[in-house]
Amino acid sequence: MKWITRERVKVDRVACPWLIKRFVDQDAEFYFVPPDRVKSEAARLNATPLDVKDVELGHHGQECSFEAILKKYRLYDDPALKLLGKIVNGADTDNALWQQPEGAGLKAIAEGFRHLGFKDDYEINAAQWIVYDALYAYCKEMVRQDKLDGAFKA
16 A cells, blocks of 8 residues: 655654554555645555544544554554554653653654654654664563553553
């Protein structure tokens, strides 16, 4: 399948492609375009838009696009992905929904990647996916320890 979102990726637009490629569509192709072209390019390419206004796989209320994907593809059955969704939400939003402490660290890491001189969104995604692999491993360990809200929540 083809997937499309806004260019100049930050947290959700890296986390979502990682989630899709790892758990939804291992053959996924991603496109990053200017915000005003996402919907027209989605129609032209027959691509699924994500993390843009008024689409199924976008923000809804206080939930981020990563969480919309978890819901649509029934990935909430994996408690580690559910925790990762809270962390991504905390990094991508004002963190009011879950107050997830790990979110601030992820936000800082994602911002740092934007300043490392990668040539485009594809390179940034490729470089950052190891961070999401590590966060998912962390989340699996938290679940194993029965800390479903992470290590830092009271």
